[in-house]
Amino acid sequence: MSRKLNKEEKIAFIESLDDLSREEKDRLLYELAQIDDLGEIIDYIDNLYHRTLKRITGRLEAFERVSKNRSDSLPFYLLSLTKADQLKTKQEIAGFVKKHPDLTEWSRSIKVKTNADALFAGVEMDIAEMTGKINKRIETHLKQTYQETYLNRAYNYHKQTKREPNFKPERLEEEYLQKAINENFKGKRFSERVWGSNMDELVSRVESLVTNDLNRGYPIDQSSKLLAIEFERARNRAVTVLQTETNGIQAQATLDEYQDDNIKKYRYLATLEVHTCPICGELDGKVFPVKDAEKGVNYPTMHPHCRCTTVPALEKGGKRYARDIETGKGYEVESGQTFKDWRKQQLDKYGQTAIKDKLQAERLERDRVRRTKEQFIAYRQVLGSQNMPKTFAGFYNLKYNDVEGYKELKDRIRWAKSKFPTEKSLNGHFKSHGKEFGAESPEEYQQLARNLLSSVVSKNIIGYDTGERRVRFNRETGTIAIGKRNASGKARITTMFKPDDGEEYYHDDYKKEYNND
Structure with a gap:
């Protein structure tokens, strides 16, 4: 899987482009x-x-x-x-x-x-x-x-x-x-x-x-x-x-x-790409006196997210950038080429259907990004920022490029939402162990168990998973939480308590599970 370049690497890459002035x-x-x-x-x-x-x-x-x-x-x-x-x-x-x-x-x-x-x-x-x-x-x-x-x-x-x-x-x-x-x-x-x-x-x-x-x-x-x-x-x-x-x-x-x-005139430059808005597209290439420049009328910004710009209206020469609708790659065109000229060129090259397909593909991608962002918010609300990718970009990359990592994250979400099998079971375990954690209610005790079972294994949180059981032990607090998946794979909390023999209890449990292997 490819990684993103850091800032220094991006600068070095640009400097290495011998074909650029x-x-x-x-x-x-x-x-x-x-x-x-x-x-x-x-x-x-x-x-x-x-x-x-x-x-x-x-x-x-x-x-x-x-x-x-x-x-x-x-x-x-x-x-x-x-x-x-x-x-x-x-x-x-x-x-x-x-x-x-x-x-x-x-x-x-x-x-x-x-x-x-x-x-x-x-x-x-x-x-x-x-x-x-x-x-x-x-x-x-x-x-x-x-x-x-x-x-x-x-x-x-x-x-x-x-x-x-x-x-x-x-x-x-x-x-x-x-x-x-x-x-x-x-x-x-x-x-x-x-x-x-x-x-x-x-x-x-x-x-x-x-x-x-x-x-x-x-x-x-x-x-x-x-x-x-x-x-x-x-x-x-x-x-x-x-x-x-x-x-x-x-x-x-x-x-x-x-x-x-003392530049007398400027030329309006819209972004040459498929989703440029009609307002900016209509202004593209037009020349206006600097003294008549008015934001929102004939000078950027025209609207929220407006990325248009201007250049001095010189007599000749100069380049500007455009983006190919099919490949998405940027390329240079003459500074005098307008949005209408560019659009006609793209239509002649790829046809109306290609542009419609591209727009549809972009809409689908935006929908996917929106749904993934909603999922990111929901997951972060459940797990907290410490147990999640720190940014949406990181989460997006995990979901679509790291199958095992995303699978593990979804499993932690299941445990973060897990419950005791019955209210009677929850109340019984709370009565037996709630005071060990200062929990004021069965719900608070259950939430603490969820937090531990959904934790990432680390230096302080050790644990293991089998086909059915999930065990986590917090070395700092001396707490063990045990969960079990039922036949349909639904996560259920079995118990959470602080064993008298601490971490030794966890290791004994591990040995029993794996027959001393």
Whole structure:
């Protein structure tokens, strides 16, 4: 199975391409740096969303445990609040605002009069902290992107025209960079686009979902699954904002460079590939005066995920890249070739059916990616991030390229969802061993057994599997969990306890299973 090249290997590969000019290599290296930076930020966003989801789920589980231990009804508990808990929540809010003074106004709107208020105040703080960190990371990225794009465009233009550079150093200073990223895009400033709308929408969705489930008496694990879906949607919106803002700030830096270098006209360049949108396809190749450039009308970005760009409208020469619809490979065409010209060329070469087939194949692949991503979210919700591939790309690669690895992962999912055969069996084992683990309920004891049985064998977790039995022993806690598969292959928990003779018990069990071999 082939592996992905790391950053250094990609750079070395580009430098080794003897058929490319220095200018072409520099352009590819610049694009590689942009892609790598985006990838790192998307991984950062993924990790933050997962950690925040886990924190909120923990709040809900704690809330459920406390409410179950009370004699009054859940609706009554939701509407009540002790003075001690009220003070504790207010202190938590005060500490949070001290760390995030820009949320002082938000804190004034929070009224903590009920347990439900206290719960949702915690949820809002978790989401606000996550969104603030994402906001800061994206803001830094956009400033760096502006600087790099402005200098890169100036460098390439002057190398092509042999004219002296005329860029303005003040464009690269903090004051202007802040102004550049706060330029309105369809009426919203940067902080509103990244922080406000996404945060408010996620908070609203989470609170609505949890309130409905609590009032209906649904278990928290059901709410957690729906929360995971909401968080994935919010994560996708954040990534869309990141990609759109990145393209937007590149377009702004390019436009500023045009103005500083007194470039009079620019040519609009759509991405030459099969799913280029009609709006950008219609603009492709058209020339506009720089003074008339207007974002969303005749200048990028035209829409979310817009990847179009512009170049100085020089008299002649230059190349641009296109992508073959059949092979997917990139190739160079003359800079004057428009999207319509490219599309006609592809139609003449492959025919209308080929394009339809390609679009259908891409739709099927997108559907597969969507379903796999939903599965990744569900699996990670069950197993946690420590027992899963860290990224969706890693999970996708495991599922479709590592048969044995994916089979083992699915087996762990079965054990993570396993139960005792009967409620009587669960209650009996909880009564005998629950206190060993500090478990407050049979359900908590059962969950601890699931966690151990679904663990990966490692230095601290030893174990073995036969056709029927699964045994795991935690060396750190001295805990053994035993499970059994029934005739249909369904996983069932047999027991979990802390044997008096510790690890020796596990080894004796192993010897009995394999007849001392």
